[in-house]
Amino acid sequence: MSAKVNDDLLTERRKCEFNVEELTNYLDGGAQATQNRRKLEDKVLSTKGLFDEVPEEYLSHKEKYENAVRKAVVYYKAMKEAEDPNQTEQERANATYRSLLHAAVFKDNSPFSLHLAMFIPAILGQADEEQKKYWMKRASKMEIIGTYAQTELGHGTFIRGLETTATYDPKTEEFVLHSPTLTAYKWWPGSLAHTANYCVVMAHLYINGKSCGIQPFIVQFRDEETHQPLPGIKLGEIGAKLGFNTVNNGFLGFDQHRIPRNRMLMKNAQVLKDGTFKRSPNSKLTYGTMVYVRVVIVNGMANQLARAVTIAVRYSAVRRQSELKPDAGEPQILDYVTQQHKLFIGIASSHAFTLTAKWLTRMYQKVTADLEKGNLDELPELHAIACCLKAVTTTDTSVLVERSRTSCGGHGYMLSSNLPQIYGLVTAACTYEGENTVLMLQTARSLVKALEQAQSGKRLSPTMSYLSEKVSSRLKWDNSIDGIVKGFRRVAYGKVESAMRSMRKYVRSGLGPEDAWNMSSVQLVAASEYTSISEADIRQLQDTYEDLLGKIRPNAVGLVDAFDFRDQILNSTLGAYDGRVYERLMEEALKSPLNAEPVNQSFHKYLKPFMQGKL
C-alpha cells in the first residue's frame, strides 16, 4: 500500500459515504478482533520462505506438489508461532478464519488441509474417549498426517452404495478391509496420495455375514519411518484436475488388509470382541462431521466470493473503456449500468453470505453445545439448513465468481488475476460434500414435509414457519423491503405447493410415489415463478433497481475495501489496493520462464527446419 495509488481509486475512496473501518470491525466481530487479525497477518506474512519464487502456474504438476509441501510446513510452523496465548480458542479461530491467510500462501490449497478440516474433526466426532485421547495426541502435534476416505471411484454422495468392506474376524479380533471391485477404490481424498500416512476410512461393516452399515475405521497405510505403502495397500494420486492440484488427491485400494478391532471409531456404534454389534443410540449423531464441514464450506464461499468481488470491483474502477458520450473520454467501466448489474449483486451476496455464515456458525455452536448435554432437538433443523445453505451458497458463489471473472474481460482470464483459480476452488464445492442437485432435492423433501405438516395444523420450526403463514394467493405488490420479502415468501410457497400438486397428480395417474417424485424433481430443484406480479409491477421494480444501482455506485469500492483483504491474500494483478493493474500484469508476465530466453529452443528444433521446408 506504500506505492502510489491509482487516481480513480483515490477518488472512489473519497466519495465513499460510510466509514469503511466500522464495517470492517463489524465483519470481524469488533475493533479488537480486527486488531487481532491484523496482528496475526503481520506476523505470518513476514515469514521467510512462505511465497513462491516462480509463480505456481509455471511449474509442472509434480513440482507444484513438492513446492506446496515445502510451503505447508513453513506455513504450519508460522501459524503456530503466531498464536497469541492470551486469546481464547474462539478468538484465535475467528482471526485465523477471517484473515484467509492460507490463500496468501496457496493459490490452490494446502496438502495438509484434509488433516485439519476432516481427519481431526472425524476423530473428535466419531472416536470414543480412549481413542480420542490416543489419536488426538498424535494428530494435533502432526506426528501423523491424516485424511478422510469416503468417496469411491463408483460412489459419491450416495453413501449407502459404498463398496469397501470391513469384515470382522472374531478369531484374531481384527477387521479385514477389502476393495472387491475397481469401483470400490477410494478416490478423491486430499492428501491421500503422497502426504498422509493415516486416514479415516468409511467402509461397509460385516459381522458373521450380516451388514452392519457404513462405519468409520482409522487405518494406517504408510510406514511411519519409510513412508512406503503398507502391504495390502494400493495407493496413488488420481491425476490433474481443474483445481486443488496441490492438495494431492489420491486413490486407495485394500487387498484383505487387516487392522485391530480398536481401529473402528466407536463413539456411536460399537463392535465387541466376540463380534457383538451395538448400534448407535441415535442415527442423527452420525450427522456431526458432515454438518461441521458444511458450515465450514458456507464460511468459505462467503470469503471466496468477497475476494473475487473485491478484485473485480477495484479493476472496474481502474479500467477505462469505450464511450458513453461522444468526446467525453473513456469512462470507468464501473460507470456502465450493465457492469454495475454484474458486480453489485456480487457485492450484496458476499456481504449477505458473510452474515449468513456467521449466523449458521452460531447455530452450529449452539446445537453442538446442546448435544453435549444430550439435547438433540435442533439437530435435524441444523442438518436441513446446513444442507440447503451449502447447496445455495456454492451454486450462487460459482455463478457470481465466474461473473466477476468475465466482468474483467480478457484480463480476468489470466491466472495472474487469480479469478480462474478462485473459480476452480468454489465450483468444486458444488460437487464435494454432497452433490448440489441431491442436496437441493433433500431440501425439497424437507420443504414438502413441512408444508404437509403445516396443512395438517402442526407447528413448524422457525426457519420453515413461513410455510404456515396465511398468504393470499394474489398478493398485492408492494415495493418496500418488507413487501419484497413477502413476495419471496409467496414465490417460495408457490413453488413448494406446485411441486407437491404435480407429484400428487402423477400419483393419481398411477405412478408410484418415487417415480412421481422423480418426474416432479425438475420443479422441485429449479422452478417457474409463482406470483401475480404484473408488467407494471416489473417496470416499477426495474426502476427501483436502477435507482439502487446508482446509490450503491459511490460506495462500491468502500464495500469491498471493508473486507480488508491484504494484497497477498487477494494474490491478484487486478485487485491490489493501489490499482496498479497494468504494471502488475506486465511484471507478472515477465516472470514466465518462457520469457527468460528471447528464442525458445523449439525454434531451432522444429520451427526453422519446418519453415525452410526441410522437415
Next chain:
Amino acid sequence: MSAKVNDDLLTERRKCEFNVEELTNYLDGGAQATQNRRKLEDKVLSTKGLFDEVPEEYLSHKEKYENAVRKAVVYYKAMKEAEDPNQTEQERANATYRSLLHAAVFKDNSPFSLHLAMFIPAILGQADEEQKKYWMKRASKMEIIGTYAQTELGHGTFIRGLETTATYDPKTEEFVLHSPTLTAYKWWPGSLAHTANYCVVMAHLYINGKSCGIQPFIVQFRDEETHQPLPGIKLGEIGAKLGFNTVNNGFLGFDQHRIPRNRMLMKNAQVLKDGTFKRSPNSKLTYGTMVYVRVVIVNGMANQLARAVTIAVRYSAVRRQSELKPDAGEPQILDYVTQQHKLFIGIASSHAFTLTAKWLTRMYQKVTADLEKGNLDELPELHAIACCLKAVTTTDTSVLVERSRTSCGGHGYMLSSNLPQIYGLVTAACTYEGENTVLMLQTARSLVKALEQAQSGKRLSPTMSYLSEKVSSRLKWDNSIDGIVKGFRRVAYGKVESAMRSMRKYVRSGLGPEDAWNMSSVQLVAASEYTSISEADIRQLQDTYEDLLGKIRPNAVGLVDAFDFRDQILNSTLGAYDGRVYERLMEEALKSPLNAEPVNQSFHKYLKPFMQGKL
C-alpha cells in the same frame, strides 16, 4: 471401439428409435461427405508423433509450449499429406471442419492457429492484389508464420481506443510504429510470443499530424534466420491463463519501429508516397475479417458443445447411483429427470447450434460472393446476425458445457474428462472477438432501430421482420410448436419495446440519450419476461416438458452418437464410445508422473523432519 462395450451403452443403442448414421450424414452434408471425413480422420490419426506420451496436464508451462510446437509441425504436415486432390476446396474445408481433428492433437490449441484463422484471412481481406500475391505465397507455404495484433493491454473491444501509432514519414516513405504508453502494448495475440515472425498490426495512422483512423500494417518482428526480435521490438509472452496455454499469447511493444510504406494493407484505405490519404470507399468493407472470425466461432461453439454433451450423456448412461425405488438397484443417472433436464437442453442446443452455424456459414458465403460483385446490401444484416449469434452461442455454450461438466459430478472435475479444458476454450470466446455484453448491446441497438423503423412503417430485413408483425399484447397461450414460437416472438417484442419505453422515459426526465441508454442497458441485455402467460399455462408447459424429456430419453445416446466423434477427438475418460469409464480413469491416473515413485522426495526433505519435530 474394438474393446468390449459397456452393457448399459449397448442397451441404449438398441433402444434408439432412429437411424443414427442418417443423422450423421445429414450433419456432414451427405453420405459422401461422411465418408470423406472418415477417410481424412483415418489418415491423419494414424500419423506417428501426433499424440502425447505424458498427458499435457503434467508438463510445466514451458514444456507444454515446446511439445505443442512439435505436434503442430507434425499435424500440419499430416493434414497436407491427407489432402485429397480430387475434392473441391469446399469439400476439404467441410471435412476438416466437421472432423475437429485438431482437438485430437491439442487438448488446448495449436500455436499455429492464429496463422490460419486470422493472419491469412486478414491478408485476404485487407491486402491489395499485389500485396496479396506476395504475402499469400509466403504465408500459405508457411515460410513465414503470422499472427494478428489488435487488442492492447489497455484496450479490447473498443477499437477506436487503440493507442499504438503508425506515423507516416514521407521523406523515407516509411511508417513509424510506436507504443507511447504501457497500455499501448499489444497484448493477447496467439503465436505472438515465440512462434510467429510476422503479424498484422492494427494501429492508429497519423499523416502530417492528422488522424486517419485505425489501419492494418504487416510487420516483421523477428529475424527469419535467427528468430531474434528485431531492433525496436519489445516482445514476450503474457503468462499463464485459464486455457489456450499452448497458443503462445504474447505482448508486443514498438519503439519507433520503421516499416516501408507498402507494409500498410491497402485493399481499402491507401496512403500514397507523398502522404496523400485515400479513405476506404465504404466503411462496411472493414467488417470482413471480423465477420469471418465470428462465423468460425459460431461453428466452433456448436462443435465444442456437441463434444461436451457427448461426454456427459455417455457417462450418464454408464454411471449408476443412488436409488429411485427401494431395492430396485441403482439406476443409470440418466434416468433422473433432473439429469435429463440438465443434459437434454444441451443435446437440443448442440443440434440447434450446428444447424444455425451451417445457416450462418451459407449466409456468409452468399454475402461474400455478392461483395465480389460489388453488392453490399446484405452486409449490415450479416454483421448484425454474426455479432448477435457470436454473443448468444458463446454465452449459452459456456453455461451448457459447464452444466455438462458438473452433471458428471466429481469425475467431470478431472482434466482427464476433458470437460474443464473444453470450458476453458469456450468461456474465452465470451470475451475475445468482441466482449459479449458489448455485442449484446450492439444487437439491442439494431433491434431498437428496427422497431423504430417498423413503427414508422418501413420494411424490415427478414431476420428482424417479426418486429413488424401485429402481435396482440395478450396472446392466448397455445402449446404447439407454432404457438411457442409466437410466444417467444411476443416476449422478444415486449423486451425491445419496454427497453425503448424506459429509454424514452429517462430522456423525458432530462437525461441525455447516452445516459438514458446506459440506464436502460440492463433491460436491453437481459430482461424480465413480457408475456401474459398464466400459472395454468406454466403448469401445462411443465407437463409438456416432462413428457418431452421422456420421449428424448431412449434417443439420448443416439443423438450424441450421431455427432460421430472418435474417441481421440473427444479425448475423454468419461466419453469414449465403449463406456469403459472407470478403467480409463484409473489408466489415466497412473500416467501421472507423481505415480512413478511410491514415495515422493518431499517426504524425506520436508515431511519426515517436520513430523518428527526436527524442522
